[in-house]
Structure formats: structure tokens, C-alpha cells
Amino acid sequence: MEYNPFLKNSKEVLVETAQYREALFRLSYLEKTKGFGLLTGGPGRGKTTALRGWAASLNPSLYKVVYSCLSTLTVTDFYRSLTEALGGQPSFRKPDNFRSIQEEIKRLSLEKKKTPVIIIDEANYVSNGILNDLKLLFNFEMDSKDRAVILLCGLGQLNNTLRLSVHEPLRQRLVMNFHMEGMTKEEGREYIRTKLHGAGCSHTVFEDAAVEAILNASDGTPRMVNRLCSQSLLCAEAKRRDLVDADAAMQAINDCELG
Template identity: 30%
Template sequence: MYLIFFNLQEMPFSLTPNTEFYCALQPHNEALKVLLSALSMSEGFIKVTGEVGTGKTLICRKLINHLEDDYVVVYIPNSYLTPDELRWAVAAELGLTDDDKLNQQALSQAIEKRLLSLSQQGKKVVMIVDEAQCLSWDALEALRLFTNLETESKKLLQVVLFGQPELDLHLSNPRVRQLRQRIGFSYQLRPMTAAEVEYYIDHRLRRAGVDNKLFSTALCKRIAAASRGIPRLVNTLCHKTLLQAYGDGHTQLKTDYIKAAISDTEDCQRQNRWQRWWPLLVMTPALLAIAGIWLWRQAL
């Protein structure tokens, strides 16, 4: 595509979470530090929430890469599971039998036995659940029961939940208050600032092999405003901008390319429409109040 045209070694703005392109920005670094610290203290539940596209899955994969050999990771990328399916998924990640003739009680006992064996070997088991906002009430209860497994001195299983803000709403329900009380650490990912967006864009381009600054500060500010600082939207806009420039045969990026990319990205279009109308919406109550006072005085 435009790799050779811009002297790139690989695609800089792919939407696939790639830890090789991890950018050490404050919100992502803080989230990673919270996770590693909480895991070292053997907390039962740890929670990270953030809007769609803020980098939760990338941090999830970065965390897995950071964990040392004394950790065993049970990774659940698809949380839309029944309690029975969740137990089978955990069993598969722990390398247990796939004999589907086992009843749920026997399966739970096999999982507990495996966790105890790993603990005796000095291993820590961490279950990482991505898209945790999709967990049903029953699945959440099954997760809580997993963390009941413990020795006299420590938990046999720790659970890290990654989810959208809907996860917090889910956990606020009284029916899962027992699980909520077991969440020792939480972190909420925020969008990037304009300065962070510029650093993020430059970082990804450098990682892809470009030394010169393709996106000027002014262009980065436009992208930051349109994307609301959400990394996934930043990637989308930058990719479309490079495509536009490549199609025109220009290595110099123009404002028109950014505008076209924004117009072609639905989530950015909705934001732009709101930005155009919000001053009027804010001013309308004040104007009505002024008109009401004027009419009242005319009636006197």
C-alpha cells in the first residue's frame, strides 16, 4: 500500500493490538503499574475499565508479556460465556482434560486440585478476562466462587477484569455486591490529551521506520479533537490520512486529507456535529430567559 511510498517498514496504524507499538503514555503506564503491584500483593480481584478503543486489550497483552515465569495465565478473551462454559475454558487454559463427560462438580474439583498443585510448585495463577462487561450475573458469581479457593495463607487464583464502563454499572448491582467488595484495585483509563496524541503518532511512525515528522503539530491537534483522544480513532484517522496522501502522490500531509479522513469516520462525524451545535444548545436557555424578562417588562 503506502509502505514504500513513505519509507515505512510496517503498518504504523494497524487496529490490531500490537505490543511492539506500545506507547508508554501516562494512563497506560499507570494502569500497568497498578496491575503489577496488585498482582504482587495477591489481591483477589483487580479491575481496569475504559471507553471503547482506549487500549484495554493492548494493556492486557502487555501485562501477560510482563508476567514472569512464576505466573500461570488463564486468558479468557471471550467473556460471553455461561458458568459451565467458563469452567471449561478455565480447565482448558490450565491444561486439564477435555473429557466432556465430567459433570460440573468433578470439573470444579479437578480445577481446584490443579490450582493447589501449581501453588505447591510456587506458581501464581492469574485469570485475565477481557470484555468483562459481557459477563452474565451467573458467570460473575462463578468467578467469585473461583476466588474462594485458597490455602491458609493465600488465594489460589487472582482475577483481572478488563471492561468498558458498563462493567462498573454491572458491578454496582446489589446482587454482585460480594464480588464488588473483593475488588482490591481499580483503574480507569482516560483518553489521551492533545500533547499525548502527538507523541503517540510520532512514536508509532518511528517504530514503523520513519524518522521525519509526517504529521505537524497543527494536524495532530485536529486529529486529537476529532478522535477525542481515543487511540483506536487516532489510528483510523492517521491511516486514512496517509492513504489520501498516497493516492494524491504527496508525501506532505495536508489539512484537507485530515478533513476527508474525519468525514469518512462515522464516530468522528457524530462528535463534529455535536461540536457544531453545542454552543447553540448552551445559549438557548439564556436567550429564553432574556426573552421572558423582556416580555414580562412589556406586560407591566
């Protein structure tokens, strides 16, 4: 291998699973319709990978992407951060920032002919105060126009939060809602093969029994597959083995569980 394709900081080898393709399809629909969207999934299921792929596909002359993962901000700090990200001058007063955000969105949409795409990642940690304000913040012309794409992305409990009666007005405004599941066993095998091939590896590295053990332990979660494969390679190398066998995979699984 030219490098370890399972490490986070190595060159990314994109594997398009069925869930990844479906997420891109849903996001493309949101891109065209505008309004509020919701993308959820368990930890490591590929939400951020899908977001990166989708955001990279947007024409910068037609869309302005604003990404935020600072989901534990106070309401005031959220307003200030969003105002600045949209190109406005943040103020210390919430009403001033409210007006600035709406003015910047109108300016981008009507004058620049650009659609603002606002991605709020880790949104399961967003306070109720911010969620309550979102429907007001993006209300244009008596709620008759959608001037921006607003995507909330987070863990599955975000769906539970939005089912609360206090958030019913926001939930009713969702035009896209998709929950990402894990990979199937066959997708997991193809995922490992594609990663290895992308790193220039053409020979067998993992024995079938090792792959089976890794997929069982990972529950179809890409991040866990990466972690277990990388740890398995280390275990096999430490034992000076040319192949990752079931013993090396089980040792890696135990190591990761302890970690």
C-alpha cells in the same frame, strides 16, 4: 516509512502514555497481592495493550497466565474452558469442574509454586451467573487465602454491573480497580511522533493542523488515532501529496465516520 505503524497487523510500536504506565503499576500491585482486579476503559483506550505488556513481563516459571475473551459462554462452558486452560480434565458436570479448577489452582500454587493469573477479557459481556460464581470458585480455606490473580477487563459499564447489590460480595473483594482514560493532546502528538519514528520515519509527515484535527476527532482514543492517521495517509497518497494536510485529515475523518 518502512511500514505503516498505525495498522493493527504491522510491527507494534509501543507508546507508554501516562494511563498505560498507571495501568501497569496497578496490575503489578495486583500481581503481588493476588485476588480480584478490575481494569476498564472505553473502546480502543489501550486496555488490551496494557494487558499484553503486563502479561509479557510475568516470569513464566512463577506465573501461569490463562487468557479468555470468550465472555459470552454459559456458566457450564466457562467452567469447562477454565478447567482445560489450567491443565485439568474437563467434565460435563459443573460440580466436577468446580473441584477440578480448585485442585489445579492448589496444585499450581502449592506444588509448582506458580501463581495462576486468570484474565477474563471483554468481561462486560460475562453473564451474572458467572460473576456470581467467581467469588465461590476462588474461595480457598474459608476465604482466608488468595491463591490466584483474577483480572476482569472490559468496558466502563462493567463497573455499573458490579455496583448492583447482587454483586456486592464480588465488588468488595476487588483489590485493584482502574479505569483507563484517553490521551491528552500533548500525549497524542507524542504518540503520533513515536509511531512514525518507530517505523523509521525522521521527516515531517503530518502538518500541525492535520494532527490537531485528528486529535480532536479521536477524543484521545489510541485506536481512533491509529485509524485516522492511517486513513489520512491513504487520502494524502491518493492526492499525490508529500504531507498530510488538514484537508486530507478532514477527508479521513469523514470517511471513518461514514465507515
